[in-house]
Amino acid sequence: MIRSEVDGRVTTVTIDRPARRNALTPDGLESLATAVETATTPVVYLTGADGAFSAGADFGVVSELDRQGTRAFARLGQRVARTIETGESVVVAGIDGPARGGGVELALACDLRVATPEATFAETGVSLGLFGAWGGTVRLPRVLGEGEAMDLALSGRVIGAEEARRMGLVSRIVDDPREVADEVATNEPDALAVLKRRMRDDADREVQEAREAAVFADLVEEHADDLPR
Known part of the structure; x- marks a missing residue:
């Protein structure tokens, strides 16, 4: 599902599950x-295979989990996003093609987001009675501002x-x-690493994310029968 390839100073990490x-x-x-x-290179390039970035969480898996499992899945997604956000590279x-839900959230954790003209984005969880729980309620307002974040998240458009x-x-x-x-x-690898650390230096968000994961688990429990298989 995940392919990694080093080419010079860039490691390309590809989410490869096109089906x-x-x-x-x-x-x-x-x-x-x-x-x-x-990754030991100064830059990691994160992308998706075959004309899509990522649909986010596999709801075929999520719908089979119990409440403890869905909370753990949310926490795992948050940890991965933090790994992207806080790593040295x-x-x-x-982003080429669709990024949806958790795919948007993983992109938000990246240091740069670059799209092709074919890229599209949506936080579609709200249409299923859910929301993005891989740190999305924290990062989306930080990146877009509250107004734009609310528009994107509440509309699902x-x-x-x-x-x-x-x-x-x-x-x-x-x-x-x-x-x-x-x-x-x-550019100079040490300078890249320092710039990333300084620009990423902010308050701890652990409490917010713990609450986010708990509410996400509540919603999955409530809407489990309606999730796509």
């Missing part, structure tokens, strides 16, 4: 965390690359986002 639009299981999340944690998300750039969800729209990762990687 499920690169949706992630607990095993997939663990593998993703390992790939990011063990600069992580560039290359799909936005294109241009609107995502206007909101600040992505910084660039290019034909090949990997070129941006290569551009970043030409």
